[in-house]
Every structure is written in C-alpha cells, then in structure tokens.
Amino acid sequence: MSLKVLIVDDESDVARYLAMIVQANGFIPKVANNVEDGLEIVNDFKPDLVCLDIMMPKESGVSMYQQLRENKATRHIPVIIISGAEQEEKFDFRNYLPDESVPEPECYMEKPVDVDKYIAMIKRLTTGDSIEGGGNDDEA
Amino acid sequence: MKRDTRVKKVRRFNDMVYQCLFEEVPFNVAVIDREYNIVHANGNFTEKFGKWQGKKCYTVYKKLHQPCDECPSEAVFETGQVKVADAVGIDKDGRQTHYVGHVAPLRTTPDGPVDFVMEMTRTITGTKSWQQEYQVLFDRIPCYITVIDRDYRIVRANEAFRNSFGDVLDKHCYEVFKKRTTKCRNCPARKTFRDGNVHRSNQKGTGKKGQDIHYAVTASPLMRSGDDVAHIIEIATDVTALKKLEHDVLEAERLGAVGQTVAGLAHSIKNILMGLEGGMYIAARGLKLENNEMISEGWEMLERNLTKTTSLVRDFLSFAKGRLPSLKPVNPNDLVEEIIDLYGAIASESGIVLRAELDQQIKMAPLDARGIHTCLTNLVSNAIDACQMSRREKCEVVIRAEDHNGVLSFIVSDNGKGMDYDIKQRLFTTFFTTKGGQGTGLGLLTTRKIVKEHGGKITVKSSEGGGSCFTMAFPRNNLKALFHKDNTVE
Missing domain, CATH: 3.30.450.20 (PAS domain)
Incomplete structure (x- = not known):
C-alpha cells in the first residue's frame, strides 16, 4: 500500500511541484494551500508524512506544526519543513518556536529543494529506507 | 542771656537727635580709638558682639589677640578717607558671622588728625549663605x-x-x-x-x-x-549621549529594515525559482511520458513564474525608488476614470461590478498622476482579488474621489473576503501577501510610500467576510506646500 504525503504551501505552483515529485516516486500526495485546510485534511487523509511551508498569510506553518505535535493522533507523523525563509545550515527551529516542550521537526529543507535529497528524506522518514521507497510510477 | 539759653537748647536737641540716631540706626555701630580700643558702641553692636567695654576691636569682632592682617580702621586712620569692606567675624555666641562695614573718620578738631573711627557694620550672614548655595548650584x-x-x-x-x-x-x-x-x-x-x-x-x-x-x-x-x-x-x-543613542537606534532600525527587505526578497525569489523548476520538471515528465496535458501544465507554470519574476522586479524597483513625487495639477476624477477603464473588463470577467462615485464639483489638485495611478491600481487589484476569494455571489468594487474640509480623498471599497485582525496587523509589512504566489507583498507598501510622499495618510477598515475599505487622504495644505516647494526649487 502506497504511503501518503500531505503538502501544505500557500504557493500553489510550489505545492503542485512537490506533489508531482512524490507522486512520481510512488507516494500518494494531497495538497492544502493553508493551515486550516491542512489540519482538516490530516484527519481524513491520515498522511504518513507532512511537508510544511512556514510563511503563510493567515496562520503560519509553525502553528500547524505545534497543533500536529499537541494532538495524540498526529504527533507521530514526521514533518519536513520546506521554506525559503532561511538557509539549511542556519535554520534554527527554536527561533520560530522557543517552547522546548514541543520537539523539533524531523527535517528542514530550503527552497528550491534538491529533488533527490527531498525524495531520499521522505523515504527515510516514512520507511526508514533511503534507497528504496514506494517505487517510481514511470515504470508503472 | 536769652541767646545763650537758646543755643544750649539747640545743642541739647541736637545731642538728643544724634544719640537717638546712634542707638536706633539699624547697624552695629562702634567708635574705635587709635589703639584699637572700642570706646563707644550702640545697643545693636552689644547685642551682636557682647560686652565690649575695655576690649580691643579685633578681640570683640574676631576673638583675636592681635590686630587683623587687613584692618580697614588702620587705613582710615592713615588716609582720613571713608572705607567700605566686608569681613568674617564671630558673634557673642561663637557663631561665624559675615558683615559689611562702613568705616568713617572722626576728628575732635576740624583740620586735625583722625582721632577715632566709627565702624558701622551690617550682618549679611543670610545673604552670604544664599550666595554660597547659589554658587554651588550654579557650578554643580x-x-x-x-x-x-x-x-x-x-x-x-x-x-x-x-x-x-x-x-x-x-x-x-x-x-x-x-x-x-x-x-x-x-x-x-x-x-x-x-x-x-x-x-x-x-x-x-x-x-x-x-x-x-x-x-x-x-x-x-x-x-x-x-x-x-x-x-x-x-x-x-x-544631549550628546541621547543623540548618539538616537543615531544608534536609527542605524539599527535601518540595518534591520535592510535585512528584512533582503530576507523577504530572497524568500520571494526562492518561491519563484521553485515554481520555475516545477514547471520544467512537469514539462520534462510530460515529454518523457508523452503526456501533452502535463507538458502544457508545466509550460503554463513556467510562464506564470516568469511573469511573477517581472512583477517582483517591477514592484521592488517601484518600492525602492527614492524619487520625490512630481506634482502637477490634475483632476482627481480623471485618475479614477482611468482605473475604471483599465480594470473594468477584468472585473466584469469575474462577475465583479467595478464602478466610480465621483464628486463633479471636485477641484484640481497638485498630484503625481503616475504615483496615484500606481496606488489606485494596487488597491483596485487587491479589491478584485478579495472579491474573487469571497463566497459572496454579487461582489462590487467602488472607487470614490471626495473633497471635504480641505482633504482630498480616494476611497477604494469592496464587499469581498475582508481581513481578520492578524492580517490587518501585517498589512503594511514588507513582502506580506495573502495571495500565495500571485502577490509580491510590495503593493500596499509602495502605495503607503507614495501616499506619504504626498504628505497624505492611508487607512483601512475591514472585517472578515464583510469587505475592506482603503482611504488615501491628502490634506490640500500639504499638497499645496509640496507643490510650492517643487516649483520654488525648480
């Protein structure tokens, strides 16, 4: 059974691109363009991983991340923060959320993402395997 | 006989007057001989300095056992001239006392030597103490x-x-x-x-x-x-330290603003880059899978993000440009009508009514027509977007030009999506946009900048679901002053 990835980004082109990449690699993507929709989809879609943008107009990705971690049903879902806000090597999640009772996300990736690295990370976080994932649908 | 009696009477009268004067004058009066003995003194003197009979003046005034270094009486004995001097002595209770003295010569024969001096002193301790306090205050x-x-x-x-x-x-x-x-x-x-x-x-x-x-x-x-x-x-x-602090704060704010602007710009560029990469990725996959729909989707994404690049560069340059407005008298109604012409078709395609409410009596005003055109374009384009995002069936955008109480106003209102408190708070922040990839987050900032350059003010009223109303208000006095300044400089 294919693994499911939720992508939350207010930039619809970015969300579409990230969704296409995961789909091409055998995952089932779903897109939300804001936090409100994202949280709603999480409940029904039950993703295996969430890709989350930080800077969104109404409610930030950090707020969604905090809500995911505070909810028993979703706190186990690995999260990749994907944002253009900071460089990967300089990213410090505590600058966005100083509350140390909330654990840090599994990964931060800077836009534009390196496709191979992005897929490898999704595979590692969902299956623990960085070589084989859900398979590539080009061959399907 | 009668004459002698009258002379005696006059003398007695004079003695009485002099005696009264000697006793009642508000000074400490003492008569001193050449040996510095006090030979006579009035009641005030006795009250201030105590018993004087058989004592030397320096003993009574200063409790010394030998004459003072600078003795005004000695000078008067020598010169026969009146002398005024101030000194510090010790009163009968041992307290330091400042006094100023007027020393006059007394002769027993009109042309003879000075036999005595009369010292009339007045205590100035209070004044002296006040002077010292004042001096300390003055200096410290x-x-x-x-x-x-x-x-x-x-x-x-x-x-x-x-x-x-x-x-x-x-x-x-x-x-x-x-x-x-x-x-x-x-x-x-x-x-x-x-x-x-x-x-x-x-x-x-x-x-x-x-x-x-x-x-x-x-x-x-x-x-x-x-x-x-x-x-x-x-x-x-x-206020040197204060000025330095003020300068440091301004510098920090300036650097902060530069940092924030660069970070925002980088964020926008990264999103566009990702959109471009996405377009290429989807188009490439379409070619690989021979899927025309996918090729077309990728191509459209590429086009869209190239347009975004152009918009970002244009908006950023417009925001960063430090030009002063070039004011020329224009009819405010003409500016509004230009925008109606420009956006009428776009609004109508989305089923939005765009209309103007104009005051036909409105007077010409010195404005930078290009700048105000940019402002109205930004506000109307935002209003149309807000209507498109609204669930309301019939939306409309109204542009009004008003002239009340010396203030010219352009008002752009819509009954679209409206804004909640958080969005209103962040409205004039660099690169803030509610339009995802469709906005650069510079439009309102540029609008505010242009309005400020005209000496005006932009305000907003909005409620979530109820629509928004932006007012650009330009006091005519400010416009007049700017116009006058412009023309004077030229």
Whole structure:
C-alpha cells in the first residue's frame, strides 16, 4: 500500500511541484494551500508524512506544526519543513518556536529543494529506507 | 542771656537727635580709638558682639589677640578717607558671622588728625549663605550655564561649561560654542535680545578637545522691569549621549529594515525559482511520458513564474525608488476614470461590478498622476482579488474621489473576503501577501510610500467576510506646500 504525503504551501505552483515529485516516486500526495485546510485534511487523509511551508498569510506553518505535535493522533507523523525563509545550515527551529516542550521537526529543507535529497528524506522518514521507497510510477 | 539759653537748647536737641540716631540706626555701630580700643558702641553692636567695654576691636569682632592682617580702621586712620569692606567675624555666641562695614573718620578738631573711627557694620550672614548655595548650584548643576552680554561675550560660566568648553570668560559665545568668528544663524540669544522673550533651540557645538557636543539651549533675558535686556542667561543641556543613542537606534532600525527587505526578497525569489523548476520538471515528465496535458501544465507554470519574476522586479524597483513625487495639477476624477477603464473588463470577467462615485464639483489638485495611478491600481487589484476569494455571489468594487474640509480623498471599497485582525496587523509589512504566489507583498507598501510622499495618510477598515475599505487622504495644505516647494526649487 502506497504511503501518503500531505503538502501544505500557500504557493500553489510550489505545492503542485512537490506533489508531482512524490507522486512520481510512488507516494500518494494531497495538497492544502493553508493551515486550516491542512489540519482538516490530516484527519481524513491520515498522511504518513507532512511537508510544511512556514510563511503563510493567515496562520503560519509553525502553528500547524505545534497543533500536529499537541494532538495524540498526529504527533507521530514526521514533518519536513520546506521554506525559503532561511538557509539549511542556519535554520534554527527554536527561533520560530522557543517552547522546548514541543520537539523539533524531523527535517528542514530550503527552497528550491534538491529533488533527490527531498525524495531520499521522505523515504527515510516514512520507511526508514533511503534507497528504496514506494517505487517510481514511470515504470508503472 | 536769652541767646545763650537758646543755643544750649539747640545743642541739647541736637545731642538728643544724634544719640537717638546712634542707638536706633539699624547697624552695629562702634567708635574705635587709635589703639584699637572700642570706646563707644550702640545697643545693636552689644547685642551682636557682647560686652565690649575695655576690649580691643579685633578681640570683640574676631576673638583675636592681635590686630587683623587687613584692618580697614588702620587705613582710615592713615588716609582720613571713608572705607567700605566686608569681613568674617564671630558673634557673642561663637557663631561665624559675615558683615559689611562702613568705616568713617572722626576728628575732635576740624583740620586735625583722625582721632577715632566709627565702624558701622551690617550682618549679611543670610545673604552670604544664599550666595554660597547659589554658587554651588550654579557650578554643580549638570547643565551648561553662561551669562552673555550684548556684545555676545561670556561674562560668567559655570563649572560644567568650563570643563567642556575651557576657559571662556570675555570670549564671544559663538567662538566658544562653535569655534566661529561670526554670530550664528538661528541664535536664540539674538532673538532674546531683540524681543525680551525666552527662546529655545537645539544646537551642535565643539568642545575644548574638538569633540562634537549636542545641546538643547534656552536663552532667558536678565533685566529689571522696564529696562532693556542687558544680559542673557543661557542654560544648555548636553544631549550628546541621547543623540548618539538616537543615531544608534536609527542605524539599527535601518540595518534591520535592510535585512528584512533582503530576507523577504530572497524568500520571494526562492518561491519563484521553485515554481520555475516545477514547471520544467512537469514539462520534462510530460515529454518523457508523452503526456501533452502535463507538458502544457508545466509550460503554463513556467510562464506564470516568469511573469511573477517581472512583477517582483517591477514592484521592488517601484518600492525602492527614492524619487520625490512630481506634482502637477490634475483632476482627481480623471485618475479614477482611468482605473475604471483599465480594470473594468477584468472585473466584469469575474462577475465583479467595478464602478466610480465621483464628486463633479471636485477641484484640481497638485498630484503625481503616475504615483496615484500606481496606488489606485494596487488597491483596485487587491479589491478584485478579495472579491474573487469571497463566497459572496454579487461582489462590487467602488472607487470614490471626495473633497471635504480641505482633504482630498480616494476611497477604494469592496464587499469581498475582508481581513481578520492578524492580517490587518501585517498589512503594511514588507513582502506580506495573502495571495500565495500571485502577490509580491510590495503593493500596499509602495502605495503607503507614495501616499506619504504626498504628505497624505492611508487607512483601512475591514472585517472578515464583510469587505475592506482603503482611504488615501491628502490634506490640500500639504499638497499645496509640496507643490510650492517643487516649483520654488525648480
């Protein structure tokens, strides 16, 4: 059974691109363009991983991340923060959320993402395997 | 016989007058012989200095056992001239007392030598103590205090002033404060000399070590009622540290703003780059899978993100441009109608009504037509977007131009999506957008900048679901002043 990835980004082109990449690699993507929709989809879609943008107009990705971690049903879902806000090597999640009772996300990736690295990370976080994932649908 | 009796009577009368004067005069009076013995003294003297009979003056006045170093009586015995001097003595209760003395010669024969002197002293202990307190206050108060005469020469300066500006007495204030050879422009002292009123000013001077000193100075007249201003007292507070702090804060704010702008710009560029990469990725996959729909989707994404690049560059340049508005008299209604023409079709395609409410009596106003066109374009485009995002069936955008109470206003209102509190708070923040990839987050910022450059103000009223109303208000006085300035400079 294919693994499911939720992508939350207010930039619809970015969300579409990230969704296409995961789909091409055998995952089932779903897109939300804001936090409100994202949280709603999480409940029904039950993703295996969430890709989350930080800077969104109404409610930030950090707020969604905090809500995911505070909810028993979703706190186990690995999260990749994907944002253009900071460089990967300089990213410090505590600058966005100083509350140390909330654990840090599994990964931060800077836009534009390196496709191979992005897929490898999704595979590692969902299956623990960085070589084989859900398979590539080009061959399907 | 009768004449002798009358003479005696007159003498008795005179003696009585002199005796009364001697006793009642408000001075301590003592008569001293050449050996410094006090031979006579009045009641005031006795009350102040105690028993004097058979004592030397220096013993009574100063509790000394030998004559004083500087003795005014000795000088009067020698010169026969009246002498005035002040001194410090000790009264009958052992307290230090300051007094000023008037010493006059007394002769037993009109042309003979001075046989006695009469010392009339008055206690000034209270005045002296007040003077000392005043001096301490004058010197130690943490302000610069100077007294300046009509030639702009410093006749008095306190310790704080001397410490910062050096030895300054009799020098011109402008030499001392500013190292100038001529009087300063905007000199508060000059104004006070002219009208007798208090004048204040902020100035920058040069200290004795060449350091910059910023000070806030108040010039007050020193004059008796009805007289001209003979002197001015200048009290200045050193605000150098405050100025430095102000400069540091501004610098930090400026760097912060630059950092924020660069970070926002980088964020926008990264999103566009990702959109471009996405377009290429989807198109490439479409080609690989021979899927025309996918090729077309990728191509459209590429086009869209190239357009975004153009918009970002254009908006950023427009925001960053530091040009002053070029004001020319225009009819505000014409500017509104241009926007209706420009956006009418776009709005109508989305089923949105775009209309103008114009005041036909509106007067011409000096405006930068291009700048106001940019502002109205931004506001109307935002209003149309807000309507498109709304679930309301019939949306409309109204542009109004009004002229009330000397204020020209352009009002753009819509009944679209509206904004909640958080969005309103972040509305004028660099690169803030509610339109995802469709906006650059610079439109409102640019609009506010242009409005401010016109001496105006932009305000917003909005409620979530109820629509928004942006008002650009331009006080005509400000427009007139800017227009006048523009034309004067030219």
